[in-house]
Amino acid sequence: MALPRPSRPLAAWQDFVGFLRSRERHDYIAALLAVAITSFILYAFYHDSYAERQPRIVYVESWPATRTDAEIKRDITAEQAARDRAKAERQAQYKRLADQLGIR
Structure with a gap:
Protein backbone atom coordinates (compact mmCIF):
# COMPACT_ATOMS: atom_id res chain seq x y z
CA MET A 1 0.00 0.00 0.00
CA ALA A 2 1.54 3.24 -1.11
CA LEU A 3 1.38 6.39 0.99
CA PRO A 4 -0.04 9.51 -0.65
CA ARG A 5 2.41 12.16 -1.76
CA PRO A 6 2.91 14.97 0.73
CA SER A 7 1.09 18.10 -0.31
CA ARG A 8 2.60 21.54 -0.47
CA PRO A 9 1.82 23.93 2.42
CA LEU A 10 0.18 26.37 -0.01
CA ALA A 11 -2.15 23.66 -1.32
CA ALA A 12 -3.06 22.63 2.25
CA TRP A 13 -3.75 26.28 3.14
CA GLN A 14 -5.92 26.79 0.06
CA ASP A 15 -7.87 23.63 0.90
CA PHE A 16 -8.40 24.87 4.47
CA VAL A 17 -9.54 28.33 3.25
CA GLY A 18 -11.94 26.70 0.80
CA PHE A 19 -13.37 24.58 3.60
CA LEU A 20 -13.88 27.67 5.80
CA ARG A 21 -15.57 29.60 2.99
CA SER A 22 -18.14 26.85 2.54
CA ARG A 23 -19.28 27.14 6.17
CA GLU A 24 -22.27 29.10 7.44
CA ARG A 25 -22.11 31.76 10.18
CA HIS A 26 -23.67 29.51 12.81
CA ASP A 27 -20.90 26.95 12.24
CA TYR A 28 -18.30 29.55 13.27
CA ILE A 29 -20.32 30.53 16.34
CA ALA A 30 -20.72 26.89 17.40
CA ALA A 31 -17.01 26.22 16.87
CA LEU A 32 -16.06 29.33 18.87
CA LEU A 33 -18.36 28.34 21.75
CA ALA A 34 -16.98 24.78 21.73
CA VAL A 35 -13.40 26.06 21.89
CA ALA A 36 -14.26 28.63 24.60
CA ILE A 37 -16.06 26.15 26.84
CA THR A 38 -13.34 23.53 26.47
CA SER A 39 -10.65 26.13 27.15
CA PHE A 40 -12.46 27.33 30.28
CA ILE A 41 -12.77 23.79 31.63
CA LEU A 42 -9.09 23.05 30.98
CA TYR A 43 -8.10 26.35 32.62
CA ALA A 44 -10.28 25.56 35.65
CA PHE A 45 -8.59 22.18 36.09
CA TYR A 46 -5.15 23.75 35.63
CA HIS A 47 -5.91 26.55 38.11
CA ASP A 48 -7.39 24.14 40.64
CA SER A 49 -4.31 21.94 40.54
CA TYR A 50 -2.19 24.84 41.81
CA ALA A 51 -4.64 26.15 44.40
CA GLU A 52 -3.35 26.05 47.96
CA ARG A 53 -5.61 24.09 50.24
CA GLN A 54 -5.86 24.98 53.90
CA PRO A 55 -6.00 21.99 56.20
CA ARG A 56 -9.37 21.50 57.85
CA ILE A 57 -8.91 21.17 61.57
CA VAL A 58 -11.69 19.47 63.51
CA TYR A 59 -11.58 19.81 67.28
CA VAL A 60 -13.14 16.98 69.23
CA GLU A 61 -14.18 17.35 72.82
CA SER A 62 -13.09 14.64 75.20
CA TRP A 63 -15.03 13.76 78.33
CA PRO A 64 -14.10 11.59 81.27
CA ALA A 65 -15.57 8.11 81.46
CA THR A 66 -17.04 8.99 84.87
CA ARG A 67 -19.42 11.56 83.41
CA THR A 68 -22.96 11.11 84.68
Whole structure:
Protein backbone atom coordinates (compact mmCIF):
# COMPACT_ATOMS: atom_id res chain seq x y z
CA MET A 1 0.00 0.00 0.00
CA ALA A 2 1.54 3.24 -1.11
CA LEU A 3 1.38 6.39 0.99
CA PRO A 4 -0.04 9.51 -0.65
CA ARG A 5 2.41 12.16 -1.76
CA PRO A 6 2.91 14.97 0.73
CA SER A 7 1.09 18.10 -0.31
CA ARG A 8 2.60 21.54 -0.47
CA PRO A 9 1.82 23.93 2.42
CA LEU A 10 0.18 26.37 -0.01
CA ALA A 11 -2.15 23.66 -1.32
CA ALA A 12 -3.06 22.63 2.25
CA TRP A 13 -3.75 26.28 3.14
CA GLN A 14 -5.92 26.79 0.06
CA ASP A 15 -7.87 23.63 0.90
CA PHE A 16 -8.40 24.87 4.47
CA VAL A 17 -9.54 28.33 3.25
CA GLY A 18 -11.94 26.70 0.80
CA PHE A 19 -13.37 24.58 3.60
CA LEU A 20 -13.88 27.67 5.80
CA ARG A 21 -15.57 29.60 2.99
CA SER A 22 -18.14 26.85 2.54
CA ARG A 23 -19.28 27.14 6.17
CA GLU A 24 -22.27 29.10 7.44
CA ARG A 25 -22.11 31.76 10.18
CA HIS A 26 -23.67 29.51 12.81
CA ASP A 27 -20.90 26.95 12.24
CA TYR A 28 -18.30 29.55 13.27
CA ILE A 29 -20.32 30.53 16.34
CA ALA A 30 -20.72 26.89 17.40
CA ALA A 31 -17.01 26.22 16.87
CA LEU A 32 -16.06 29.33 18.87
CA LEU A 33 -18.36 28.34 21.75
CA ALA A 34 -16.98 24.78 21.73
CA VAL A 35 -13.40 26.06 21.89
CA ALA A 36 -14.26 28.63 24.60
CA ILE A 37 -16.06 26.15 26.84
CA THR A 38 -13.34 23.53 26.47
CA SER A 39 -10.65 26.13 27.15
CA PHE A 40 -12.46 27.33 30.28
CA ILE A 41 -12.77 23.79 31.63
CA LEU A 42 -9.09 23.05 30.98
CA TYR A 43 -8.10 26.35 32.62
CA ALA A 44 -10.28 25.56 35.65
CA PHE A 45 -8.59 22.18 36.09
CA TYR A 46 -5.15 23.75 35.63
CA HIS A 47 -5.91 26.55 38.11
CA ASP A 48 -7.39 24.14 40.64
CA SER A 49 -4.31 21.94 40.54
CA TYR A 50 -2.19 24.84 41.81
CA ALA A 51 -4.64 26.15 44.40
CA GLU A 52 -3.35 26.05 47.96
CA ARG A 53 -5.61 24.09 50.24
CA GLN A 54 -5.86 24.98 53.90
CA PRO A 55 -6.00 21.99 56.20
CA ARG A 56 -9.37 21.50 57.85
CA ILE A 57 -8.91 21.17 61.57
CA VAL A 58 -11.69 19.47 63.51
CA TYR A 59 -11.58 19.81 67.28
CA VAL A 60 -13.14 16.98 69.23
CA GLU A 61 -14.18 17.35 72.82
CA SER A 62 -13.09 14.64 75.20
CA TRP A 63 -15.03 13.76 78.33
CA PRO A 64 -14.10 11.59 81.27
CA ALA A 65 -15.57 8.11 81.46
CA THR A 66 -17.04 8.99 84.87
CA ARG A 67 -19.42 11.56 83.41
CA THR A 68 -22.96 11.11 84.68
CA ASP A 69 -26.17 11.11 82.67
CA ALA A 70 -27.22 14.34 84.37
CA GLU A 71 -24.02 16.05 83.19
CA ILE A 72 -24.60 14.77 79.66
CA LYS A 73 -28.18 16.08 79.62
CA ARG A 74 -27.05 19.45 81.04
CA ASP A 75 -24.35 19.79 78.34
CA ILE A 76 -26.78 18.81 75.57
CA THR A 77 -29.35 21.32 76.83
CA ALA A 78 -26.72 24.08 76.98
CA GLU A 79 -25.45 23.31 73.47
CA GLN A 80 -29.00 23.25 72.10
CA ALA A 81 -29.74 26.59 73.75
CA ALA A 82 -26.61 28.08 72.16
CA ARG A 83 -27.67 26.72 68.74
CA ASP A 84 -31.18 28.13 69.22
CA ARG A 85 -29.76 31.58 70.14
CA ALA A 86 -27.51 31.55 67.08
CA LYS A 87 -30.44 30.54 64.87
CA ALA A 88 -32.64 33.29 66.30
CA GLU A 89 -29.88 35.87 65.77
CA ARG A 90 -29.41 34.71 62.17
CA GLN A 91 -33.17 34.96 61.57
CA ALA A 92 -33.18 38.46 63.06
CA GLN A 93 -30.33 39.48 60.74
CA TYR A 94 -32.26 38.18 57.73
CA LYS A 95 -35.40 39.99 58.93
CA ARG A 96 -33.46 43.27 59.24
CA LEU A 97 -32.04 42.76 55.76
CA ALA A 98 -35.50 42.02 54.35
CA ASP A 99 -36.85 45.16 56.01
CA GLN A 100 -34.01 47.24 54.52
CA LEU A 101 -34.67 45.82 51.06
CA GLY A 102 -38.44 46.10 51.38
CA ILE A 103 -39.04 42.37 51.07
CA ARG A 104 -42.24 41.06 52.62
